[in-house]
Amino acid sequence: MTAITDRPVPGTRSLDEVREAAARTYELDRAHVFHSWSAQAKIKPMVISAAEGSYVWDGDGNRLLDFSSQLVNTNIGHQHPKVVAAIQEQAAKLCTVAPQHANEARSEAARLIAERTPGELNKVFFTNGGADAIEHAIRMARLYTGKYKVLSRYRSYHGGTETAINVTGDPRRWANDHGNAGTVHFFGPFLYRTHFHATTEQEETERALAHLDEVIRLEGASTIAAIVLESIPGTAGIMVPPPGYMAGVRELCDKYGIVFIADEVMAGFGRSGKWFTIDHFDVIPDLLTFAKGVNSGYVPLGGVAISPAIAQTFDERPYPGGLTYSGHPLATAAAVATINAMAEEGIVENAARVGEEVIGPGLAELAAKHPSIGEYRGLGVFWALDLVSNPETREPLAPYGASSPAMDAVVAACKSNGLLPFANFNRIHVVPACTVTDDEVREGLAILDSALDEADNHVG
Numbered sequence: 001m002t003a004i005t006d007r008p009v010p011g012t013r014s015l016d017e018v019r020e021a022a023a024r025t026y027e028l029d030r031a032h033v034f035h036s037w038s039a040q041a042k043i044k045p046m047v048i049s050a051a052e053g054s055y056v057w058d059g060d061g062n063r064l065l066d067f068s069s070q071l072v073n074t075n076i077g078h079q080h081p082k083v084v085a086a087i088q089e090q091a092a093k094l095c096t097v098a099p100q101h102a103n104e105a106r107s108e109a110a111r112l113i114a115e116r117t118p119g120e121l122n123k124v125f126f127t128n129g130g131a132d133a134i135e136h137a138i139r140m141a142r143l144y145t146g147k148y149k150v151l152s153r154y155r156s157y158h159g160g161t162e163t164a165i166n167v168t169g170d171p172r173r174w175a176n177d178h179g180n181a182g183t184v185h186f187f188g189p190f191l192y193r194t195h196f197h198a199t200t201e202q203e204e205t206e207r208a209l210a211h212l213d214e215v216i217r218l219e220g221a222s223t224i225a226a227i228v229l230e231s232i233p234g235t236a237g238i239m240v241p242p243p244g245y246m247a248g249v250r251e252l253c254d255k256y257g258i259v260f261i262a263d264e265v266m267a268g269f270g271r272s273g274k275w276f277t278i279d280h281f282d283v284i285p286d287l288l289t290f291a292k293g294v295n296s297g298y299v300p301l302g303g304v305a306i307s308p309a310i311a312q313t314f315d316e317r318p319y320p321g322g323l324t325y326s327g328h329p330l331a332t333a334a335a336v337a338t339i340n341a342m343a344e345e346g347i348v349e350n351a352a353r354v355g356e357e358v359i360g361p362g363l364a365e366l367a368a369k370h371p372s373i374g375e376y377r378g379l380g381v382f383w384a385l386d387l388v389s390n391p392e393t394r395e396p397l398a399p400y401g402a403s404s405p406a407m408d409a410v411v412a413a414c415k416s417n418g419l420l421p422f423a424n425f426n427r428i429h430v431v432p433a434c435t436v437t438d439d440e441v442r443e444g445l446a447i448l449d450s451a452l453d454e455a456d457n458h459v460g
Contacts (some may be wrong), residue, residue, distance in 0.1 A: 009057045010050045010079075022047040022059025036160070037172065051078035054433050054440045056420060057373070063413065067432050067444045072234060072266050072382075073292035075350050076347060077433040083298050087338030090330050099326040101127075106327035108336040113305065116275040116339075119284035120181035120306035125319075126327035130265030130291035131159025131425055132303040134228065136321055137287045138163055141226035141259035143320075144310045149219060151212075151258075152228045153188035155236040167228050170236050171401035186215045188229070190239045192375045192386060193394065201242035209248040221256035226287075231277035234266035235424055238384035240377055246281035253286075259310070260285045265302065269293030270342060270434040273352025273380030280379065286310060293434075294339045301331035304407055307330050342434070351434035355380040359430060362445040372397060372455035383430040387455050396426035397455055407457040413451035421451075 009018050025047050035043060047059030054077055056066050069075065076083065090105055096105050110124040125140075127133045138150055152158065165173055166181035187195040189208040196207035207301050218223060227249060238334040262285035268275035271293055274280060278288070285367065291302030325331075342348055355378065363376040363383060371385040374388035387397035389406070398404035407423060414421045414428075422429040432444065 009053045009061050009063075015061050018049050018061050019055075019059065022049055026059065037292060053079070054079045054436050062418070064418050064420040065432075065440060065444050065447070066420045067414075067448075068420050069381075069431050069433050070297065071292070072422065072429070072431045073272070073297035075270050075293035075351075075434045076296040076341060077435040080177055080296070080338070080341060080435075082336050082341045083280065083296065083337040086333045087330055090175075090333035094329050096325075097329055099322060099324070103327070103329050103332075105329045105333040105336060109327070109332035109339075112336060112339045113290070113303070117288055117305045117365055118276060118279055120308050121284075121288055122207045122308070123306040123311040125304045125306060125322075126290070126332070127302040127304070128300050128323055128325055128328075129159075129163040129265075129302040130289065131164040132323065133265065133289035133304050134158045134164040134261075134263065134290055135161050136168065137261045137289050137304045138167070138226060138228070139305065139308055139321055140304065140313075140319075141261060142286060144313045145225045145257065145259060147223055147225040148182045149224045150183050150226050150228060151186060151215065151219070151224060152183060153233070154185050155188065155239065156230055156233050156263075157235040158228060158230070159265070182187075183214065186212050186217055188233070189242050189245050190237070191242065192377070194448070203242045205242045205248065208245060209252070212249065213252055216258070218250060222257065224256070224258050225317075226259040226261050228261040228263055229254055230263040230265075230380070231267045231281070232272060232382060234382070237386070237424075237427060238378050238382055240379060240428060241281065245380070246278070246283045250283045250285075259287060259288065261287045263289050265289055265291045266293075269339075269380065270348040270351045271380055271382045272378075273348065273355055273429075275348055277379075277382075287384065293338075295331060295334035298334045298338070299328065299331040300325075301328070345435075347434045349381040350436075354436060354438065354441060355383070358441045359445075362441065364431065365420055366445065366449055366452065370452045370456055371459045372452055378430070381430075381434055381436060383434050385428045385430065387426050387428065387452075390460055391456050397458060398426040400425060406455055409454040409457075410451050413454050414447060417450060419447040419451070421448070 023184045048056050055063050057063050112120040152167045154169040158164045158167045165176045169185050189204045191204045198204040233456045262278045264276050268290045286307045288305040367373040367376050372387050374394050375386040389397050398407040411423050417443040
């Protein structure tokens with residue numbers, strides 16, 4: 001692992017002070033902090049002592065290249081000085097205000113977001129994060145249509161709150177799903193592991209749309225309020241929809257009077273090389289949810305961008321929902337600074353270029369070298385390696401919903417050589433910040449190249 005003596009921890013503390021503070025942090029964490037998605041007695045959380053740009057430092061002072069963007073949210077990198085300064089300036093001026101009052105930061109953030117959303121999604125309802133953005137988008141769709149059911153795809157993630165986790169199509173839903181949330185799941189397009197026995201992208205699109213059409217008809221269009229789709233499914237596998245699929249979903253929604261909700265919580269704000277990933281498909285949803293990259297997670301923030309027709313539903317009729325911290329000044333000031341910095345510094349364009357010129361070609365080289373890579377896929381700084389134990393049968397290197405010794409070995413090799421990866425089931429996701437440099441990408445791919453030897457050892 002990269003030595004502290006070569007690359008000091010940012011700040012004024014000595015290495016001994018960093019380690020002493022980290023030991024105390026870990027002790028208190030294990031005594032008092034209850035971690036999400038975890039069996040509490042089986043985890044050993046890494047202490048993060050500092051972060052800067054594309055890097056984080058652990059409690060021992062080791063520097064790691066952050067190829068996870070934490071939870072794929074630090075799109076602008078760590079500790080961007082313009083965003084840090086904006087938070088400090090806002091704190092000195094107005095730390096908090098109740099949501100019924102107008103404030104400068106929230107108004108400007110809403111304007112900047114509305115400028116970038118597709119079509120006429122010009123009204124913004126602010127939330128604290130992505131899950132409650134999904135909750136409120138679904139509530140709006142149900143109130144607007146007078147219908148209740150919501151359709152979403154298997155292999156998806158939409159958040160951890162009650163409605164959001166039931167809309168989710170991965171194993172994290174199972175323990176929370178009692179079959180009474182009004183959600184119905186369908187199969188989306190995923191040619192590498194096709195459910196439709198397709199051999200081409202065109203076949204996959206046609207058959208996936210025919211399947212969705214049948215689900216709508218069998219469930220009853222008169223009962224369905226919304227279809228919720230990640231523009232590119234993120235945690236579930238970064239499966240870029242094939243040409244024509246998203247447009248076909250839009251057509252089905254129009255045909256049957258169903259609200260189309262685009263979940264851009266992970267995919268939005270530059271992650272795929274456009275401000276919003278839905279723009280790759282020339283489709284305008286009725287509602288668009290966002291969070292994460294809107295301010296790189298520096299202060300919790302999410303929201304729903306709303307079409308005129310749905311917004312007008314609540315012109316004379318109160319919207320029955322709200323949050324104490326909706327449009328919090330510190331969060332929205334961070335969003336203003338983030339969006340302005342992304343525009344001024346060409347950060348979205350950098351994500352697109354790096355994906356096309358460096359990450360994509362680099363992953364192609366790795367795939368040619370490592371038999372454990374069944375498929376690589378993605379756009380911008382939003383990629384996944386689908387690791388397999390048998391390239392012919394495409395047997396995943398870890399079972400669906402779990403890890404494996406082989407995957408654990410790959411992750412350990414990454415960390416020991418200075419790379420913080422994002423791993424889920426049998427996949428390694430390559431999701432650095434949108435600000436990542438070409439050299440940083442090459443550094444990360446070189447470490448990944450070495451770590452994948454561990455995966456190759458399990459290929460039969």
